[in-house]
Amino acid sequence: MNRERKRLEDCSTQHIEWKKWGPYLSERQWGTVREDDGSNENPWLSFTHDQSRSRAYRYGEDGIAGISDDKQHLCFALSLWNKKDKILKERLFGLSGPKGNHGEDVKEYYFYLDSTPTHSYMKYLYKYPLNEYPYLDLVETNAARSKNDFEYELLDTEAFKNNNYLDVFVEYAKKDINNILIKITAHNRSNEDTSVVLLPTFWFRNTWWNYNTTEPIIRLLDDNSVIATSDSLGDYVLSSELSPLWLFTNNETNHQRIHNIPNHTPYVKDAFNEFIVNHKSEVINPEHQGTKAGAMFDVCIPAGGKVELRLSLKATNKPKHDFSSFEKNLEIKKTEADEFYNDIYPPHCKEDEKRVIRQALAGMLWSKQYYELDISEWLNEYKGGPRSSLRNHDWEHLKNKHIISMPDKWEYPWYAVWDLAFHTIPLTMVDPCFAKDQLTLFLGKRYQHPNGQIPAYEWSFNDVNPPVHAYAVITLYKNLKQMLNVTDKEFLKTCFDGLDRNFQWWINHKDPTSKNAFQAGFLGLDNIGVFDRSHSLPTGGHIEQSDGNAWMALYAQNMLEICLELITQGYSEYKDKAVDYYNHFLEIASAMDKIGENEDEMWDEEDQFFYDVLRFPDGSATRLKVRSLVGLLPMCAVTVLEPEHLKLLPGFAKTYQYMVTRTKRLSKTIASPMIVGKNKRRLLGILNEEKLRAVLKIMLDENEFLSPYGIRSLSKYHEENPYVFKWNEEEFTVKYIPGESDSLMFGGNSNWRGPIWFPANTVIIRSLYQQYAFYGDDFKIECPTGSGNMMTLIEVALEIIKRLEKIFLKDENNYRPVYGWYKEFQEDPNWENNLLFYEYFHGDNGAGIGASHQTGWTGMIAYLMVMFRTYNFNQLMNKAHWDKDTQINKEEEDKIDE
DSSP: OOHHHHHHHHHHHSOOOTTSEESOSBSOOTTSGGGOOSSSSSHHHHSOHHHHTTSOOSSOOBOEEEEEETTOSEEEEEEEEOSSSSSOBOSOOEEOTTTSBTBOEEOOEEEEEEEOTTOSEEEEEEEEESSOOOHHHHHHHHHHOOTTSOOOOGGGSSTTGGGOEEEEEEEEEEEETTEEEEEEEEEEOSSSOEEEEEEEEEEEOOOTTTSOOOOOEEEEOTTSOEEEEETTTEEEEEEESSOOEEEEEOSOOOHHHHTSSOOSSSOOTTHHHHHHTTOOGGGSOTTSEESEEEEEEEEEEOTTOEEEEEEEEEEOSSOOOOOTTHHHHHHHHHHHHHHHHHTTSOTTOOHHHHHHHHHHHHHHHHTEEEEEEEHHHHHHHOOSSOGGGSTTGGGTTOEEEEEEEOSBTTTBOSOOHHHHHHHHHHHHHHOHHHHHHHHHHHHSTTTSOTTSOOOOOTTOTTOOOOOOHHHHHHHHHHHHHHHHOOOOHHHHHHHHHHHHHHHHHHHHHSOTTSSSOOOOTTTTOTTOSSSOTTSOOTTSSEEEOHHHHHHHHHHHHHHHHHHHHHHHTTOGGGHHHHHHHHHHHHHHHHHHOOOSSOTTOSEETTTTEEOEEEEOTTSOEEEEOOOBHHHHHHHHOEEEEOHHHHHHOTHHHHHHHHHHHHOTTHHHHSBOTTSOOGGGOEEEESSOHHHHHHHHHHHTOTTTTEETTEEBSBOTHHHHSOEEEEETTEEEEEOOOSSSOOOOGGGGTOOOSSOBOHHHHHHHHHHHHHHHHHHGGGOEEESSTTSOOEEEHHHHHHHHHHHHHHTTSOOTTSOOGGGTTOHHHHHOTTTTTOOOOOSEEOTTTOOEESOOSOOGGGGHHHHHHHHHHHSOHHHHHTSOSSOGGGOOOHHHHHHHHO
């Protein structure tokens, strides 16, 4: 067992706190709901970037390449000044939702290069322009652009002209749980010597504003190190190999600047900016103490040269660290990180493939953040409106204080529960305990609403995301079984309780007609359809959502899988629940998969595709004939039953027969569980073989869904054939847009009208894998459609994975499609191997779009590259998935077949 695996084991079995310190600092705390005080109707404008240097935060902290303890009491990050900017660079800049022409967008270049799961070694790169940073230009130029224009990025400005920038690498290595080595290396990439200020910053989060805690203190020691003392953490000493000029102030709001009222202390949050940039010496505490300290290094870096800073942070009250073995200990941790990832890479993995896998997983680990929000307390502080009208007022029980996997610590520095479910799948490869903890946290009563709803995200905890947590739970469980031969039954039982509550919430709240026709807002697919599905329709009535029903059918199947796994592990009390969820699936499948020409049915016999149904107030209906993921998702609601499951649950056959009696057409329209497939398996699915072939024919058509880089979210057919819905002289149009959205729905930076999204591709790949387990090599489909090339379903799955990989891997011209037209990323050796994992990808050229930094689910690429290469799925599919003592003999199988 390598050293990092041993540390992980110690964390889970002996509760040794190797994860006490990590990258838990946000990269944007301003412009969030947590910090919204009601002073403006828009949270983005209530707390702006301009205020952030002067105004103390309530619920978190942000910084560049930062770390903190797991309760974010004490923080460390890097600040810089190029002697040209009008402000100190203390945090990453970007445009808030109202200011970006496609919504929120960070305007910086930074990369998560490495991390182990215990954060024993981490590496981060920040590219810092030596020319003046174009704050105003970025704001004004983007404001002048429309939704039809590209975003104006930092590389489009003069900021990096003539390679006039620093590559600043920040590395962390843990000698012990509370002993962290910090190395900052600044490379001057320009052809001129440069003078800059590097300011490693050390501060306490302001928790004393309302917690009635003793105010902590940071003070200077005689050996020119500093000691941070608090009731919560004890003593920590920050030492530097070189002697800096230490600056001290307090992490308190500059009320004079923000509110035009006198400060209660002369030493406030923005003191370092005022001292360094504006040369005001009186703002720094001459007594060398406060709640915020900065180690100022004014350095000259020769052209093409570098400067290195070495620091040490450790829990002690003893003086300065001995730096003689610093580099040796750093190299040890690097080597251990290499050993850890070498165990993960699939066989015959090329260097560029290893780079993609490692940086994808490093990004997942860097995207962990301490998230605190006490809704009741927040409502007490909020200045707007009556309490009953305030945002999230019906979630007063919710008190968030945990390390949580974020989609993106700048653009989405708050949890999003359906994103998070997908995060846990690649995280299982590196840190199964953390992945499981994330799922049990949100399925537990502390976070779940008493009515069973799972909180969506801070903008609106009441919003509705696709119910994919059961999918994540059973996938995580099976992955651990495959990778480590671990069966965590208690994890399944714990999750099942929360999932069962949540499923009942869906039944009670999102099926208003009690006909298994689900309505659930945007379901995470944002502006994929004709209308904004989270708001009232201009026509009145409601939409019966094909994707809503598909998600719920898959939910029921996953719950059935969990029940079956627990029953095979000896928990017979789940038998009745298994039959219940089997019945739920059949009811949902029956409701959505009808045959006929009526306009109130989701399946269109002529088009051989599923569509949403718009139901008018008078009960009449029409299909919204948009070819999108809405029509592909019913294919994804599929699960394979092994033969022993029918022996364990004879009620299955009775339930199915009952449904057939009630609905004569059922056995003809869905994948009948009474048909025996490969290895005596049965298939639960909405699509029978005929429909599956019809939908696959459309999905695998390169003129429709199949892009060179994966499956598009909207068919390319709509590029020349937009769907138009007319109502009361108003037209609503859906057109294929492979890149950025031209719609204002959901802030304008969400787009399911053409680009490639990893979560959608992942569930499609999973469905092909499941159906191959049933049909085997006998089922072949043309891929691409019209090519004459016949593939099995597992080969189709692998083909989609190969196309997704192409987004990140260098092509025959040594270009990465993810970076589009930017030559710096494609041709400059200081840029080309630093990878970004975007929110979504251009449907035609694979370029990265939207949020840019490890947007949660895009880390799935590492999982797809490793799991589908490491495990021989063809061989896996040719054998049964149960132990010898639970296998049934041929005579028993024949009885079941009857």
